[in-house]
Amino acid sequence: MEKLEKSILKNIYFIVMLLFLILSLYRGSFEIVPFVYGTLSVILIAYGYFVIKKYYPRVDKYLYIISVFIVEFGLVMLYRLDFQRALKQLIWFAIGIMLFIFILILFPDIKRLQKYSMFFAIFNLVLLTMPLLLGREIKGSKNWIQVGSLSFQPSELAKIFMIFYLSDVIRKIKDYKDVLKYSIPIVLSIAIFVLEKDLGSALMFFGMFMAMLYVGTSRLRYILSGLVLFVLGGFFSYVVFDHVKRRINIWLNPWKDKYGAGYQICQSLIAIASGGLFGTGLAGGHPEVIPEVHTDFIFSAIAEEFGLLGAIALLILYLLLIYRMLRTALYAKEDYSRLVAVGIASMFAFQVFVIVGGVTKMIPLTGITLPFVSYGGSSMIINFLAIGILQKISEVGNEDA
Amino acid sequence: MHDEKLIKNIKALIIFFTLIFLTIIGYLIYFNLYLSENIVKDPSNPRIRLSEEDVIRGSIMDRNGKTIAFSKKVKNNQVRIYNDGEVFAHVVGYNSPVYGKTGIELLYNDALQGNTFYYNILGSIFRKFVQTIEGEKRGSDVILTLDYELQKKAYRLLKDNKGALVVLNPKTGEILALVSKPSFDPEKIDKNFKVYKNDEMGNPFLNRAIQGYYPPGSTFKIVTLSAALENFNGIENKSFLCTGKLKIGDYILKDFNSEAHGRINLKKAFSKSCNFTFGSLGIELGYNNLLKEAEKFMFNKEINLEDLKLGKCQFNIEDKENKALLAQAAIGQHGVATNPLHMALVAATIANDGIMMKPYLVKEIKDEYGVVLYEKEPEILKRVIDKEIAKKVKEYMKDVVDKGTGVRAKLYNVDIAGKTGTAQLPNTDKTHAWFVGFAPLKDPKIAFAIIVEEGGTGGKKAAEIAKEIVKECLK
Numbered sequence: 037m038e039k040l041e042k043s044i045l046k047n048i049y050f051i052v053m054l055l056f057l058i059l060s061l062y063r064g065s066f067e068i069v070p071f072v073y074g075t076l077s078v079i080l081i082a083y084g085y086f087v088i089k090k091y092y093p094r095v096d097k098y099l100y101i102i103s104v105f106i107v108e109f110g111l112v113m114l115y116r117l118d119f120q121r122a123l124k125q126l127i128w129f130a131i132g133i134m135l136f137i138f139i140l141i142l143f144p145d146i147k148r149l150q151k152y153s154m155f156f157a158i159f160n161l162v163l164l165t166m167p168l169l170l171g172r173e174i175k176g177s178k179n180w181i182q183v184g185s186l187s188f189q190p191s192e193l194a195k196i197f198m199i200f201y202l203s204d205v206i207r208k209i210k211d212y213k214d215v216l217k218y219s220i221p222i223v224l225s226i227a228i229f230v231l232e233k234d235l236g237s238a239l240m241f242f243g244m245f246m247a248m249l250y251v252g253t254s255r256l257r258y259i260l261s262g263l264v265l266f267v268l269g270g271f272f273s274y275v276v277f278d279h280v281k282r283r284i285n286i287w288l289n290p291w292k293d294k295y296g297a298g299y300q301i302c303q304s305l306i307a308i309a310s311g312g313l314f315g316t317g318l319a320g321g322h323p324e325v326i327p328e329v330h331t332d333f334i335f336s337a338i339a340e341e342f343g344l345l346g347a348i349a350l351l352i353l354y355l356l357l358i359y360r361m362l363r364t365a366l367y368a369k370e371d372y373s374r375l376v377a378v379g380i381a382s383m384f385a386f387q388v389f390v391i392v393g394g395v396t397k398m399i400p401l402t403g404i405t406l407p408f409v410s411y412g413g414s415s416m417i418i419n420f421l422a423i424g425i426l427q428k429i430s431e432v433g434n435e436d437a
Numbered sequence: 438m439h440d441e442k443l444i445k446n447i448k449a450l451i452i453f454f455t456l457i458f459l460t461i462i463g464y465l466i467y468f469n470l471y472l473s474e475n476i477v478k479d480p481s482n483p484r485i486r487l488s489e490e491d492v493i494r495g496s497i498m499d500r501n502g503k504t505i506a507f508s509k510k511v512k513n514n515q516v517r518i519y520n521d522g523e524v525f526a527h528v529v530g531y532n533s534p535v536y537g538k539t540g541i542e543l544l545y546n547d548a549l550q551g552n553t554f555y556y557n558i559l560g561s562i563f564r565k566f567v568q569t570i571e572g573e574k575r576g577s578d579v580i581l582t583l584d585y586e587l588q589k590k591a592y593r594l595l596k597d598n599k600g601a602l603v604v605l606n607p608k609t610g611e612i613l614a615l616v617s618k619p620s621f622d623p624e625k626i627d628k629n630f631k632v633y634k635n636d637e638m639g640n641p642f643l644n645r646a647i648q649g650y651y652p653p654g655s656t657f658k659i660v661t662l663s664a665a666l667e668n669f670n671g672i673e674n675k676s677f678l679c680t681g682k683l684k685i686g687d688y689i690l691k692d693f694n695s696e697a698h699g700r701i702n703l704k705k706a707f708s709k710s711c712n713f714t715f716g717s718l719g720i721e722l723g724y725n726n727l728l729k730e731a732e733k734f735m736f737n738k739e740i741n742l743e744d745l746k747l748g749k750c751q752f753n754i755e756d757k758e759n760k761a762l763l764a765q766a767a768i769g770q771h772g773v774a775t776n777p778l779h780m781a782l783v784a785a786t787i788a789n790d791g792i793m794m795k796p797y798l799v800k801e802i803k804d805e806y807g808v809v810l811y812e813k814e815p816e817i818l819k820r821v822i823d824k825e826i827a828k829k830v831k832e833y834m835k836d837v838v839d840k841g842t843g844v845r846a847k848l849y850n851v852d853i854a855g856k857t858g859t860a861q862l863p864n865t866d867k868t869h870a871w872f873v874g875f876a877p878l879k880d881p882k883i884a885f886a887i888i889v890e891e892g893g894t895g896g897k898k899a900a901e902i903a904k905e906i907v908k909e910c911l912k
Contacts, residue, residue, distance in 0.1 A: 247453075251446040294481045295535075306482045308465075309473030325483045344469045348462050355458045362451050366444060374443060378450065385454045389461065398464050 038089070041097055045085060048105050049078050055112045055318060062319040070115060077111055077126060084133045088427075092140055096364060096430040100136075102357045103408060103423050107132075107416075109350055110409030113337055114330055116319050121330055121411050128413045132420030139424030146429055150372045153204035157221040160197040163190040164228045191229070191237045192418040195244070196425075198222060199379030202245065203372050206252035215258055219245070226269075233279050236390050236404030242266055243386035244379060251378050252371075287400035300327050304336040304395045308347075315343025330411040332403040336395050350409075354388045364426050367433040377429050380422045480537035490515060495549040495576030497529055497541055499585035500611075500800060505529055506542075506623075521585075523620040524592040527644040528583065528798060531623035536630050541579060541798065542623075544744060548802045548810075551576035577810060580801040582611035590909045591616045594902045599890040600869075601645035601777045604906060607785035607875055607884040609815040610794030613910070615778070617645040648748045649776045651888060654860030654895065655710045655842075656780055656871045657769025659787065662707055662833060664730035665718050666826050673829075676702050679713040688761035690716045690768075693859065693894070707833045708841030710857060712768050719767020724757040727767060733821050734783050735793070736773070740818070744798035750775040770861060777886040780873045782818075785884035787834065788854070788875035791827040793818045835878050838900075843872065846900040846907075852878035853907055857895030867891045872899035876907045883910050 056074025060067050081104045088097055107129055115122040149156075167181050167190060181188055198221070205218040222245050229238035242262075250259050273280040282297065290298030290305075303326045310321060323329055323337030339347040358381050365377035387407050394401035405415040476482075494508040494515065506519045506529055517532050519525065530540020538546060551574060591602045591614045604614040619639040622629065633641045643649070665672050681697035683690040692698070692712045698705070706714035719727055731752035732738060740747045754762045754772040765771035778796065786793040795818040802811040822830075834854035837843040842857040855874025862868065870892030875884035885906055892898040 247450060251443060251450055254442050254446055291479070294479070299481075302479070302481055303483075305472075305476050306479060306484070308468065309476040310482070310484055312473070313469065322484045322487050325487075339465075344465060347465060351458055351462055351465075355455060358454050359451060362447055362454075365447050371440070371443060374447070378447060381454075382450070385457065389457055392461055393464075396461075396465060396468060398461065 041085075041101065044101055045081070048081070048101070048108065052078055052108045052112070055108075056115070058318045059112070059115055069119075073111075073115060073122070073126065077108060077129065080126075080130055080133055081108075084136065087137050088140070092427075092431055094431050094434040095140070095427045096360060096434070099357070099360050099364070099423055099426055099430065102353055102360060103419070104133075106350070106353050106357065106408040109338065109353075110334065110406075110411075112318070113323075113334055113341075113409070114411055116341075117324055117330055117337065118411075124413070125411055125416070128416040131413075132416050135417060136420045136424040136427070139421065140427060140431070143424070143428050145432055146373045146376055146425060147370055147432075149200055150204050153201045156197040156201040160194045160201060161221060161224060161228075163194045163197070164225055164232075166190050167232060168228065189412070189414040191234060192414040194225065195237075195241065195383055196380075196418060196421060198225065198241065199244070199248075199376055199383065202248050203375035203379060206248055206375060207371055209249075209253050212258075212261075215249075230273055230277065230280070234402075234404075235280065235283065235400075236394070236402030239390050239402060240383065240386045240404065243389075244382040247382035247386075248375060248379050252375055283400050283402065287397065290397065300333070301395070301397060301401050303327065304333050304401075305397055307333075307336040307340040308396060311340040311343045311347075313344045315339070315341050315346055317341060328403070331405060332391065332401075332410065333395055334410050335392050335406050338409075351388070351392065354384070354407075358385045361426055364430045364433065368429050369432055373429045373432065377426055380426055383422070480533075480535065486534045489550055492550050492574040492576050494532070495551065495578045495805075497549075498578060498580050499583050499588075500581065500613075501585065502580070503585040505581070505583075505585065517624070519622075519624045521589060521592075522622045522624045524589050524616070525583070526620045526623050527617045527646065528581070528615050529623065531621075531626040533626045533630070535627055541581070541744070545579045545799065545802070548579055549576045551804070575805045577802050577804045579799055580803065581798055582606075582613065582800045583615070583798070584613045584910075587906070587909055588614045588616060590614075591902075591906060592618070592620075594905050595889065598892055598898070599639065599645070600888050600892065601649055602885070602887045602902065602906070603646050603778045603781040604883050604885045604910070605778075605781055605785055605796055606794075607788035607881050608794065610785075610796045610818070611800065611815075612778075612796050612798050613883065614906075615646050615798070617643070617649075645888070645890075646777045647745050649888070650748060650774050651776065651869055651871075652771075652860040653769040653773055653775045653780060654858030654869070654871050655712075655715075655768055656783075656856050656858035656873045656886075656895070657767075657773055657775075658707060658710065658715050659783055659830060659834070659856055659873070660730055660734050660736075661715050661718055661722070661727065661767045662703075663787075663822055663826055663830055664722055664726055665703070666829055667730070667822070668722060668726055673703050676700050677706060677711070677714045677717070679706070679711050681713065683713045683716045683764065685716075685720070685761040685764055690761070690764050704833055704836055707856075708836040708839075710837075710842045715768050716764035719764050720760050722767070724754065724763055727763070728752060731773070733819075734786065735779065735819065735821075736775070740779070740782075742796060745778070745796070747778060748776050750779045769858065777888050779886075780871070780888075781884055781886035784856075784873040784875050784886060785881075786821045787827050787830045788881035788884045789827075790824045791820065791822040793821050831878060834874060838874070842894075842896040843874070843900050843903075845896055846872065846874070846904045848904060848907060851876055851907060851911055853903070854878050855900070855903060857900060859894045859896075862891075868893060870895045870897065870899040872903045874903060876911065883907070 053074055056070045059070035114125050226238045226241055246259050246262050286298050290301045294302040307323055307326050318341050321340040323340045326333045329337050361381035365374045368374040391404050391406050393399040407419050496507040497505045505525050508515050508517050530542040532538050532542040595618045601617045605612045619641045621633045621641040678700050679698035681692045681695045698709055698711050736750045736752040751774045754766055762771050795816040797813055803809050838846050838853045838855045843855045853876040858871030860869040870889040872895050873886040875881045887899045887902050889898045
């Protein structure tokens, strides 16, 4: 086992160093900075792996290995696009890994959080309403709060709280009345997202809720009723909210207004199309012309320079990660932890689906981050928090094994 | 207690997410296979311009090497300069970062950008080598068949009229001039695009010379004449009695101003553009013979050209038995539609002894060191009619200019052959003026077609323009 892990890690180091070497060389002369940057990121990975292996040999190390490989995808792309941001992202990555280790050391058994579910629900709503009261609109969505020079997206943390809350209450559901009663916080959350114009998070929360509801209750009719309500709610929002209507219309025909409202999505599609099967090669394309390329559209940049094959590889990495998460759920000791793991896995799955589907025009575009890859501190930290929690569950789950 | 069910559900969820991801991957593959090709070409793709910025775009020149369009660096940007932009606009097209490309700028973009679609191997290796040393890339030059001075003259001759003019070499198919009016300025396209686009009356983006859709009027009598000469033996010796009004059932086909030409032979009937005679000839020939002849001259046929997108010409009567319609078709007034380049081809076919040459605009492509990468060889498009028939039609067409309706085109030192046309427009008394022909008669150097929209009768404005064109070409 350990041998396999090490060989995979070695391959990852090799690929990462190769990519940064390309970034060192592509301007014609050797630049040392990309090489140093790549080395630092590799050292971070190796350090994290060393700590887990040494002190927590029982945890599922593949969760960590796959995650950091995905992070490297983002670091390489960000470095190529914007050095300043890449530098900050590396710091966020370091903080993420520290946090991840702290969770392993300090966090109690996840099971103990079960009794605080009401606290989680309330705190989730408080977090989500904060930007409405003191937030400011960034990039068309009012889901940010700013403290000093740091801006923070509370919805990122809120999703973890929501998972903790749902994992507890879903087990108590006996009939429709219970469903209604316990889903009040999540319905409110989704409504707040729609008001904040953060439709991507609304979609992700809904998907996550449905997945957990199904796993926890085994009742397909809850899901069907949920879908019917979702369609009705979606239709209602389409009629009432201009911003929802605009999104849908852009999705239906972005080329009609390719220099205006459809500019982002059209540029994203052009970038993906320019990549072709093998891509233009790292630093060979022009992904810098896509607006918001470092956050929402980073997948398009990857598809342009790494090609269809690179994009599929990244998607398969996500699928493997989600599989590993659900596997953790399978091996967990009790139902609460199991559902927390299911929630986190669903969160990742829907988040990837919503943003990748969005930038490829498979579904309407709603800006959310591509986990571990998009630039942004809140997102990076919360994702490592999530992985840390799963790691904790896997540690307990493997106790007797 | 629900443990077993939970485990089962989680496994189902694994399958569900796998399917979702496979759907995304499937969509991406579909996108790459079927959608990406067109998306990349969209003019809003900044990559096209970014990659083009690295290369100084090649020039477009006339047949004598006079520059029509060229690019130069102003600070860090490239600017495209067009000499007499409006004169060449419909041929050369425009090159806009916002609105894309048209014309030669579009069709020969690869050559102008110096891409390797056209190359001779040694030259290209040498070129790459020098470029690597110099660090500056330059595209290839496209040399057109157009004659700068002739094109400019033709543009001026059309004055402020709407209309078009085509001059070509009947023996090779080289297009010497191709003008459409009103025109636009390709250098100011980014600023004025919307103005041009919204000008529905003038429609300056329409290349009337190749995309116009006009009734040919009496110029179509060339086709009817050649059909009559082919089908009826001894028709030249026959005489017709023109009353000025040809009665066909309830319909009366009138001559111009209802003028009666009296007893005339075929040659005089052609020279005077007698509707009575040619209307009756059409009825006598019948629909099938007339259709066959028209299709020989490429009516109803797609003419695929490398350098131009030629509109389709049609010959089609809704009721084949209707003699009134047939008579009108025979004088080019009903069911027949054409464009100036096509009519110039008809004249060129007669001039070239019945052989239609394929028209073209690009003569050569040369790289920046003058190495020829591509050279166009004239091609036969079709053998249309026998040399003997063509010879007779030539004589008839000479008569038109010598003493018929085209007398205003006459020059004393050159024999010109031609045919006038006055195409009536539905529901008005306005007419388009046509003149098609070639010169000199003995050894034709040029064939041409001119249309002046709402220009009255073909014998006036159009014939006078033809005279000036011949003067310019043969001076």
